[in-house]
Each structure stands twice: as C-alpha cells, then as structure tokens.
Amino acid sequence: MEIKNISLIGLGALGLLFGQQILKNGQNCHLNVIADQKRIDRYKKEGVLVNGAPLNFDYITPDATCEPADLIIVGVKANALNTAIQSIKNHVGKDTIILSMLNGIISEAVLGDAYGMSHMIYCVAQGMDAVKVGNQLTYDNMGLLCIGDWHADAPSDKVKAVEAFFKSVQIPYEIDLDMRHRIWGKFMLNVGVNQTVAVYEDTYQVVQEGGSGRDTMIAAMREVVDLSEKEGVGLTEADIDYWLKILQTLNPMGKPSMRQDLEAKRPSEVDLFSGTVIEKAKKYTLDTPVNARLYKEIKAMEAKF
Numbered sequence: 001m002e003i004k005n006i007s008l009i010g011l012g013a014l015g016l017l018f019g020q021q022i023l024k025n026g027q028n029c030h031l032n033v034i035a036d037q038k039r040i041d042r043y044k045k046e047g048v049l050v051n052g053a054p055l056n057f058d059y060i061t062p063d064a065t066c067e068p069a070d071l072i073i074v075g076v077k078a079n080a081l082n083t084a085i086q087s088i089k090n091h092v093g094k095d096t097i098i099l100s101m102l103n104g105i106i107s108e109a110v111l112g113d114a115y116g117m118s119h120m121i122y123c124v125a126q127g128m129d130a131v132k133v134g135n136q137l138t139y140d141n142m143g144l145l146c147i148g149d150w151h152a153d154a155p156s157d158k159v160k161a162v163e164a165f166f167k168s169v170q171i172p173y174e175i176d177l178d179m180r181h182r183i184w185g186k187f188m189l190n191v192g193v194n195q196t197v198a199v200y201e202d203t204y205q206v207v208q209e210g211g212s213g214r215d216t217m218i219a220a221m222r223e224v225v226d227l228s229e230k231e232g233v234g235l236t237e238a239d240i241d242y243w244l245k246i247l248q249t250l251n252p253m254g255k256p257s258m259r260q261d262l263e264a265k266r267p268s269e270v271d272l273f274s275g276t277v278i279e280k281a282k283k284y285t286l287d288t289p290v291n292a293r294l295y296k297e298i299k300a301m302e303a304k305f
Contacts, residue, residue, distance in 0.1 A: 003070040003165040007091040009034040010075030013130040016137040025169040033057040049136045068093025074100045104272040122179035124186045129254035144172035148179040184233045188224040189243040191273045192217035194258035195294040205252035219290040230284040265305040270298040
C-alpha cells in the first residue's frame, strides 16, 4: 500500500510539527487538515506559523464529502478524542491506517473500539521540545515518531507502509516491535516530567538539573514502574535511565504540554497521567503518594482558572 492521501486532525504542537513536514516534503501526496468551520476561519485569518514560517494547509470540515484517507493522523488532546472520532468518520475507508500521537496508554484502544483495531498502528512521539503559543510553534528538536505493532516478530504491512511514507516526507522515525513497552515507557516519562514541571511552574531545566524537582519526577516515574510490573509490562530502572537520557536532549528553556496548558489556563491532561496511575493502582492496592500529591496540586491550580 502506498500512502498518498493523508488526513490530519489536531493542529497542536505535534500536528503542526509533523504537518509541516508533510506539507513541505510531500510532493506526491495530499494533506487535508480536518477542523470545524470556526477553527478554519481562525486559522485562515490569523495564520499558523512554525519557527516563524507560515503554513498554508488545505482544510476540510468533518461533514464534507471526501475520498477515504490512506492515513489518518490524530493529534488532538485526550479531552478532544471523542469529538475527533466523530470528525474523522468520513475519512475512514476499508484500508485506512489510523495513527494516534496522543499521550497516555489508551488512545489506540479507544480509536480501535470505534473503527476496528485492524486500522490501528501504535505510535509514541518522543524527543521533541516544541512550544506552541497562540498560533505559533517554535522548536529546536523535532524528535521522532516511534511506530509499530503492540507486540510482533516483524513489522506488519501497515507499519511498513507508514515507514515508507515517513521516509518520503522526512519525518524522523523508529520502528519498535514491542510498542506496549514503549508506550508505557513514554507514559512513565510524561507522568514524571509533565506533572513536575507544571507544579513547579518552570521549564525542563527544573527536572534536568539535580534538586527537588528532579527527585519528584523520578519518584513519580518509579510509581509507574511498580504499576507496570502488576500490569505485566515490566518497566525497570533501565527504562527510567533511557527516558532520562532523552530528557537531557531537550532545550532547558522548553516546556512540556501540561505546563503550556496551565499557563494558558486550559484544562490539563492530569487525569490521563496521575489520574490513570491512581485509578489503576487501586486494583493492586499499590500506594502512589507522589502521583496523588501531584494530582491534588494540579487540580488545585486548574480550579483557579
């Protein structure tokens, strides 16, 4: 299968980051950005910029008639996933591949429940330091998209098709044959980094350098390691070391998405992070005091909006 017709929903940091690559390098393909008319009008009026350069996307409303996409890229926040599922329905055909860039550990399952797991490949976005303020995105490190199947001996045909497409549009990528482990590893990092930087109201430097911020982050991550053992995933200290090395490559003055959301007085993904840890831990009577504290503090911050 050759991917030529792509639909993207969600022009947040990741949508803009990788949408620009498709727009810039996809001479043999076409990209549609799905959005409601109000958003489209705003995008056209205000523009969208990446590192100062304007992007001229082709927009399409959810109810517009269109050909099925070869690939749908979902880049919305978790609290917009259910709306996105309805918005992409006209773009899903028999052979459409759906790729979710969402944080957390459940978005593929939610999309698969709606359209069938046969459409899904798994994805983890990692290593980027993109910051979006208003209609402008800035970044130093693009990072990469790690793709693959839940657990496999070799890449599936869907993964190979997306790999060929990523090569053609110069999207950095890796293939992982055990995406369950990778997704849980990224979840562990987000639980530590996103929440700690948000609570400390700082930038990446507060967790890159030694001190209480870094200690808090690692303690929150270790609670995910304990949970992963109960869930049969089996993260270890080696996984913490791996993700901490990736963290050190990010711009110290950059900010993770949760920090950006709270600065903008938007609801955060705290329920996706510590909320998930706390809820899953109940099944095993695991104690998660660090995540409980972070959850409480972030909810208190949101209550002031």
